Amino acid sequence: MTLRAALCALSRAVRPGGCGGLPLSRTLQVCGATIHASHPRQGSTYTPPPARYGGRHTVTLIPGDGIGPELANHVRELFWFCCVPVDFELVNVDSSLTAEDDINNAIMSIRRNGVALKGNLETNHNLPPSYKSRNNLLRTSLDLYANVMHCQSLPGVKTRHRNIDIMIIRENTEGEYSSLEHESVPGVVECLKIITRVNSLRIADFAFQTARQNGRRRITAVHKANIMKLGDGLFLECCKEVASGYPDIAFDTLIVDNATMQLVSRPQQFDMMLMPNLYGNVVSNVCAGLVGGPGLVPGANHGEHYALFEAGTRNTGRSIANRNSANPTAMLLASCLLLDHLKLPAYAHMIRRATLSTVTETRMHTADLGGQASTSDVIKSIRNAIQSTGPLTQSI
Amino acid sequence: LKLFTTLRDDLQGNVTAIKGPGGKWMIPPDAKESMDQSKIGLKGPLKTPIAAGHPSMNLLLRKTFDLYANVRPCVSIEGYKTPYTDVNLVTIRENTEGEYSGIEHVIVDGVVQSIKLITEDASRRIAEYAFEYARNNQRSSVTAVHKANIMRMSDGLFLRKCREVAETYKDIKFTEMYLDTVCLNMVQDPTQFDVLVMPNLYGDILSDLCAGLIGGLGVTPSGNIGANGVAIFESVHGTAPDIAGLDMANPTALLLSAVMMLRHMGLHEYGKKIETACFDTIRDKKVLTKDLGGNSKCSEFTADICRRVVDMD
Numbered sequence: 001m002t003l004r005a006a007l008c009a010l011s012r013a014v015r016p017g018g019c020g021g022l023p024l025s026r027t028l029q030v031c032g033a034t035i036h037a038s039h040p041r042q043g044s045t046y047t048p049p050p051a052r053y054g055g056r057h058t059v060t061l062i063p064g065d066g067i068g069p070e071l072a073n074h075v076r077e078l079f080w081f082c083c084v085p086v087d088f089e090l091v092n093v094d095s096s097l098t099a100e101d102d103i104n105n106a107i108m109s110i111r112r113n114g115v116a117l118k119g120n121l122e123t124n125h126n127l128p129p130s131y132k133s134r135n136n137l138l139r140t141s142l143d144l145y146a147n148v149m150h151c152q153s154l155p156g157v158k159t160r161h162r163n164i165d166i167m168i169i170r171e172n173t174e175g176e177y178s179s180l181e182h183e184s185v186p187g188v189v190e191c192l193k194i195i196t197r198v199n200s201l202r203i204a205d206f207a208f209q210t211a212r213q214n215g216r217r218r219i220t221a222v223h224k225a226n227i228m229k230l231g232d233g234l235f236l237e238c239c240k241e242v243a244s245g246y247p248d249i250a251f252d253t254l255i256v257d258n259a260t261m262q263l264v265s266r267p268q269q270f271d272m273m274l275m276p277n278l279y280g281n282v283v284s285n286v287c288a289g290l291v292g293g294p295g296l297v298p299g300a301n302h303g304e305h306y307a308l309f310e311a312g313t314r315n316t317g318r319s320i321a322n323r324n325s326a327n328p329t330a331m332l333l334a335s336c337l338l339l340d341h342l343k344l345p346a347y348a349h350m351i352r353r354a355t356l357s358t359v360t361e362t363r364m365h366t367a368d369l370g371g372q373a374s375t376s377d378v379i380k381s382i383r384n385a386i387q388s389t390g391p392l393t394q395s396i
Numbered sequence: 397l398k399l400f401t402t403l404r405d406d407l408q409g410n411v412t413a414i415k416g417p418g419g420k421w422m423i424p425p426d427a428k429e430s431m432d433q434s435k436i437g438l439k440g441p442l443k444t445p446i447a448a449g450h451p452s453m454n455l456l457l458r459k460t461f462d463l464y465a466n467v468r469p470c471v472s473i474e475g476y477k478t479p480y481t482d483v484n485l486v487t488i489r490e491n492t493e494g495e496y497s498g499i500e501h502v503i504v505d506g507v508v509q510s511i512k513l514i515t516e517d518a519s520r521r522i523a524e525y526a527f528e529y530a531r532n533n534q535r536s537s538v539t540a541v542h543k544a545n546i547m548r549m550s551d552g553l554f555l556r557k558c559r560e561v562a563e564t565y566k567d568i569k570f571t572e573m574y575l576d577t578v579c580l581n582m583v584q585d586p587t588q589f590d591v592l593v594m595p596n597l598y599g600d601i602l603s604d605l606c607a608g609l610i611g612g613l614g615v616t617p618s619g620n621i622g623a624n625g626v627a628i629f630e631s632v633h634g635t636a637p638d639i640a641g642l643d644m645a646n647p648t649a650l651l652l653s654a655v656m657m658l659r660h661m662g663l664h665e666y667g668k669k670i671e672t673a674c675f676d677t678i679r680d681k682k683v684l685t686k687d688l689g690g691n692s693k694c695s696e697f698t699a700d701i702c703r704r705v706v707d708m709d
């Protein structure tokens with residue numbers, strides 16, 4: 001630990017910005033090229049997060065509440081089993097405390113390591129407004145402006161709709177989640193929804209670049225600009241501006257209520273969807289429900305310098321905590337996204353393949369998918385899958 | 397309207413179809429008077445021309461009669477197949493404030509704020525209406541949908557009011573659920589929901605989501621309840637100018653809204669008759685309009701329903 005601390009101190013001295021060794025340029029221009037250069041995940045300018053010593057990455061792990069701790073343990077054990085060169089720095093955040101020390105420690109740890117994996121942190125909504133949502137604090141402090149969720153129908157999972165493949169990009173820091181509220185007159189509360197040009201352009205550009213990287217042909221922006229003319233109007237305007245710089249990708253818009261209606265009747269028509277914060281919350285949960293539930297879909301939160309991976313629908317699962325019945329798929333797939341981000345594709349591929357085969361081929365399903373398997377059964381099945389086809393692993 | 401004349405008419409002819417006036421900032425006074433007298437209205441879709449210079453007609457109606465509750469019962473229609481069967485829930489949406497207050501400012505160039513307004517009075521009113529509705533319609537539970545983990549003060553206020561009102565309605569079960577959890581569970585298992593009460597934006601999204609579950613806006617009825625006992629029932633689909641006048645439209649939404657209206661007025665018997673006739677016609681699948689999958693005309697569809705109503709007597 002001392003060595004690591006010394007190394008951190010050294011790295012901070014060398015790079016006074018203290019952030020992930022990447023160009024700190026924040027100038028945002030509309031055309032793809034300029035932003036491309038400062039984008040952390042692009043081509044030859046990309047280097048993996050800095051917390052890497054002796055070929056091993058250090059990743060912050062925040063177990064969270066509910067089913068979080070048990071799933072975090074499973075991830076850790078699986079990584080150990082597969083000899084993944086990742087060391088987890090465990091940071092516990094106690095969401096029942098009102099002081100913000102815990103979450104500040106977590107934020108500092110993520111700034112140090114550049115990347116994190118987390119479970120959901122419970123927010124007691126009966127506490128006064130001074131107690132902010134811990135998850136939201138993380139996202140805004142680290143400026144994780146893009147939330148990416150990829151919802152895909154999996155063969156072997158029984159759902160009402162088939163062949164769904166939707167990628168959802170959701171603005172993660174502003175909009176309705178600005179937490180700016182006041183009681184102007186007793187009994188009258190105002191809540192501010194903030195939309196800015198800078199953030200809208202940023203998220204739109206992120207979406208179009210991601211679309212290009214993943215071969216997506218069409219982006220649908222979801223909004224309510226017929227009612228919120230200025231706010232969502234600005235968002236739409238920014239999206240259209242960015243869209244003009246990407247002629248190879250089709251762009252259309254849809255009002256949010258119509259979008260949800262279309263999603264439940266014909267979800268196959270959507271390719272990629274882009275939207276502000278609250279609609280993103282609704283749409284991503286609808287899509288997750290359509291493909292099989294909260295236990296299957298991982299989510300990624302990207303910022304310019306940091307990345308945070310978690311289960312897509314951000315549920316604590318308090319009612320099924322510690323019963324060995326939670327579905328580990330979402331968390332494991334999130335850890336695969338983490339490995340992709342760390343440029344360890346071989347490990348990511350190995351774990352992902354094993355996890356998906358357990359769901360689709362072996363059909364070892366937990367209760368949320370209608371099966372009777374326990375979490376440990378599923379994990380065991382994944383380990384077997386890895387052992388039988390994968391490289392050397394630890395002995396079981 | 398044709399349908400009502402085939403019934404033994406006890407309605408005292410107080411059903412007024414409201415049409416949009418030409419470019420004035422208010423409902424024409426004779427329509428307003430008629431509504432004030434009769435207190436009940438049935439409305440078809442109203443078109444709002446873009447850049448007409450006056451606010452949307454629907455908005456005008458809402459403001460004039462203080463229509464604070466939008467009620468949308470969503471029941472799966474036998475015979476109109478969707479991936480979701482056994483849907484039987486009601487969404488009650490606060491209709492006057494919330495995110496749709498329309499208050500927006502440009503703070504500096506490139507930064508816009510929209511204000512979401514939640515008031516104690518409106519929240520209490522809608523909560524009371526929701527529980528009254530649940531009681532009058534033999535519903536067992538009311539669920540408040542919110543996002544108080546993020547919007548602590550505003551949705552917190554809404555929740556507190558709902559909880560307070562729930563105290564006075566001990567016979568109805570009250571639960572609260574986050575919006576995202578509701579969405580997640582709704583598309584997986586809609587049978588777990590009964591009555592949902594929520595502020596404006598969530599209500600908009602959820603009511604359309606539920607409409608999508610049962611087959612879309614062409615078959616979904618809707619009612620707007622106002623202060624002073626005013627109630628306007630309407631079909632929520634668009635004006636469909638491309639098929640207007642061609643006898644192709646599907647009248648189901650308007651018919652079911654009319655059924656809601658009859659129930660509201662206490663004429664349950666008539667309501668039941670029309671509803672059963674309508675569902676039977678759809679179930680039989682012999683004379684369906686184009687959007688339901690058949691190719692009959694609107695008049696044929698209605699004639700079939702009329703015939704069934706007559707047969708029932």
